[in-house]
Amino acid sequence: MASLARILSRQIHASARRHALSKFGMPAMSPTMTEGGIAQWKKKEGESFAAGDVLLEIETDKATIDVEAQDDGVVAKILVNDGAKGVQVGSTIAIVAEPGDDLSGADALAAEAASEKPQSSEPEKAAEAPKPEPTKPEPTKAQPTSESKPELPAGDRIFASPIAKKIALEQGIPLAKIKGTGPNGRIIRQDVEKYKPEAAAAAAAAPAPAVPSADYIDIPVSNMRRTIGQRLTSSKQDIPHYYLTSDINMDKVLKLREVFNKALSEKDKSAKLSVNDFVLKACACALSDVPEANSAWLGETIRQYKKADISVAVATPTGLITPIIKDVGAKGLASISAEGKALAKKARDGKLQPQEYQGGTFTVSNLGMFGIDHFTAIINPPQSCILAVGTTKAILVPAPEEEKGFKVANVMKVTLSSDHRTVDGAVGARWLAAFKGYLENPLTFML
Numbered sequence: 001m002a003s004l005a006r007i008l009s010r011q012i013h014a015s016a017r018r019h020a021l022s023k024f025g026m027p028a029m030s031p032t033m034t035e036g037g038i039a040q041w042k043k044k045e046g047e048s049f050a051a052g053d054v055l056l057e058i059e060t061d062k063a064t065i066d067v068e069a070q071d072d073g074v075v076a077k078i079l080v081n082d083g084a085k086g087v088q089v090g091s092t093i094a095i096v097a098e099p100g101d102d103l104s105g106a107d108a109l110a111a112e113a114a115s116e117k118p119q120s121s122e123p124e125k126a127a128e129a130p131k132p133e134p135t136k137p138e139p140t141k142a143q144p145t146s147e148s149k150p151e152l153p154a155g156d157r158i159f160a161s162p163i164a165k166k167i168a169l170e171q172g173i174p175l176a177k178i179k180g181t182g183p184n185g186r187i188i189r190q191d192v193e194k195y196k197p198e199a200a201a202a203a204a205a206a207p208a209p210a211v212p213s214a215d216y217i218d219i220p221v222s223n224m225r226r227t228i229g230q231r232l233t234s235s236k237q238d239i240p241h242y243y244l245t246s247d248i249n250m251d252k253v254l255k256l257r258e259v260f261n262k263a264l265s266e267k268d269k270s271a272k273l274s275v276n277d278f279v280l281k282a283c284a285c286a287l288s289d290v291p292e293a294n295s296a297w298l299g300e301t302i303r304q305y306k307k308a309d310i311s312v313a314v315a316t317p318t319g320l321i322t323p324i325i326k327d328v329g330a331k332g333l334a335s336i337s338a339e340g341k342a343l344a345k346k347a348r349d350g351k352l353q354p355q356e357y358q359g360g361t362f363t364v365s366n367l368g369m370f371g372i373d374h375f376t377a378i379i380n381p382p383q384s385c386i387l388a389v390g391t392t393k394a395i396l397v398p399a400p401e402e403e404k405g406f407k408v409a410n411v412m413k414v415t416l417s418s419d420h421r422t423v424d425g426a427v428g429a430r431w432l433a434a435f436k437g438y439l440e441n442p443l444t445f446m447l
Contacts, residue, residue, distance in 0.1 A: 020101045021076060021109050024094040026087045029058055029065050030354045037223060038084045038093065039064045043075045048099060059085075061227035063321070063352040072099055076106035079113060085223070092116070160187035167192045224319045235381050239297075240420040243376050244428050248436050250392045250410045253278050256442050260333065275412075276312075276366050277337045279389055282438035284308035284329035285445045287362060290431040294361050295422050296382040302422050303382075311360035311380060312340060314347040321347050322380060324360045368392060374413045384422040385431070388415040412439075 026036065037059035043049050054066045055075070073096045080093040087093060092113035095106045158175045160168070164187045168175050171192075178195050180187035221229075257273050264271040287294040287308045295304045308329045311322035323343035328336060346352050362384075365377045368391035377388040392412040399407040414435075418428040438445050 021095055021097045021103070021105050023092040023109065023113050024096045025090045026080075026093050027058065027067055028089045029060050029067075030358060033060055033089055035086050035088050035223070036060050038080050038082055038087060040082050041075075041078060042066075045075055045078055046103070048072070048074045059223065059350075060354075061223040063347070063354075063357070064350040065353060073097060074099060074101065074103065076101075076103045077110050079110055158187070159185065160192075161189060163189045164192045222318055224321075228319050231381070232378050235378050239379050239381060241376075241379060241417050242420050242425060242428070243415050243417055244425075244432050245374065245413060245415045246432050246436055248412045248414060248439050249397075250275070250412045250439065253439055253442050254392070254410055264334070271334065271337070273333055273337050275368070275392065276364070276389070277333050277340065278439065278442060279366065279387075280310055280312070280325065280328050280336050280340070280364060281331075281333060281445055282435050282442075283310055283362060283364060283387060285438045286431050286435040288329055289434045290427060292427045293385050293418070293423050293431040295384045296361070297384065297419055297422050298382060305361040307361070309359060309361045311357075311363040311383070312343070313363060313365035313377075314344050316348050316350070318350070321352065321357055322360060322363055323347050323352055323357050363387070364389060368412065374415065376415050377417050379417050379419055384419040385428070386417045387435075388417065390414065 029036065039057035039059040041056045042054045043056070049055060049069045050072050051069055053069050055069050056067050058065050058067055075094060076097045077095040078093070079095070080087055095109050095113070097103055097106070159180065160175055161182070165175070167189065168178070173192060173195055175187060178187050178191050180191055182188040182191070253275065257275065257278065260273050264273070291304055294308060295302050307327045309324050309326050310328045311324050313320055313322050323346070325336060325339050325343065331339070343352070343356060346356070360380070360383060363380045363386040365386060366389040367375060368389055371391055373390045373393065375388050375390065377386045379386050390413040392410050394408050395411050396406050397409045397411070399405065416428055416432050
């Protein structure tokens with residue numbers, strides 16, 4: 001009895017330890033995330049981890065995000081490996097356990113997790129399986145014998161052995177195209193077996209048609225590219241865009257930038273202000289003056305924001321992303337510049353956190369560094385406006401005060417895309433006038 005009690009005790013203890021195994025589901029890294037990819041597991045099977053350790057990297061439609069452990073534990077089994085795409089949120093990707101737990105039940109729990117998805121479809125397949133059974137392969141086997149006679153018309157003209165006829169029928173070879181080598185030109189088995197259809201022979205002799213496939217490359221659509229396509233298509237179709245363009249004299253900004261960069265270089269040679277830093281600051285000031293442009297269409301309401309959280313379009317190897325510089329109006333040019341550079345680097349490395357690119361109240365897209373004079377940008381919903389910034393060019397402008405009657409000015413062309421549901425044309429014009437005023441007199445936002 002004592003021995004039996006010990007055995008039962010061990011079984012109960014082992015069962016309790018196995019019960020501690022749990023399924024680790026694909027986490028949702030944002031409220032709108034429905035699927036993602038496994039970029040890389042940082043812990044291997046059998047490896048223990050502590051709270052705060054990075055378990056794996058999740059690839060979302062915008063960035064690659066670290067997933068940290070909430071408690072201590074062990075990775076018992078990994079079900080979805082590195083590089084997997086389109087993993088549904090909530091689906092089991094691993095089996096984890098507490099430190100010291102028995103991991104022998106991991107395979108069974110993994111099998112249970114694997115069967116969760118197909119369970120609904122398996123009965124359908126099982127039910128569908130008997131349906132093809134009435135059309136058993138027996139009729140196909142019987143066809144040669146039943147159809148061999150009627151499929152040999154003009155049999156008095158084609159002389160072939162029974163076995164040759166049978167093989168020709170089964171393989172769909174026309175006997176009329178075979179030259180017999182048997183007695184009196186009779187078609188024998190070897191003649192049928194050696195026969196090569198003209199199309200097949202031509203294809204074998206000329207494999208060149210497969211070469212054109214090398215003229216292009218099919219690139220799989222990434223989660224990020226798919227999301228960009230869906231959002232921009234929806235924006236262009238659903239939002240009534242209109243566009244306002246203005247030329248801005250950048251002479252004073254360029255002179256002030258030169259002075260500031262000279263002063264900054266004495267402290268830190270890597271610190272350098274860009275024209276875009278001035279653009280962002282001027283945007284924030286203009287949004288403070290015309291808050292109607294700092295709004296979002298939410299269907300039944302229009303949300304007007306009190307702070308200018310400006311999204312900055314950044315091109316990355318995988319697509320366009322808009323990290324956000326928060327409360328730009330409360331920051332100086334040096335802070336805007338440093339934060340913008342840090343966010344752009346994280347964006348290109350795919351390391352942005354969701355809170356760093358989700359939200360935003362206004363967007364700036366600058367293609368001036370690529371030599372683009374003028375373009376229009378698509379609104380980033382639910383925002384109401386996006387500013388497209390072109391390059392700064394030296395042009396001749398009238399100057400009655402000059403002896404020549406003209407002078408050279410550095411002019412930048414910008415275009416504001418607005419949602420007519422929230423920002424009327426007059427409001428957009430007021431915002432653009434305020435923005436122009438700040439850039440043409442940059443000392444006004446230094447006060």
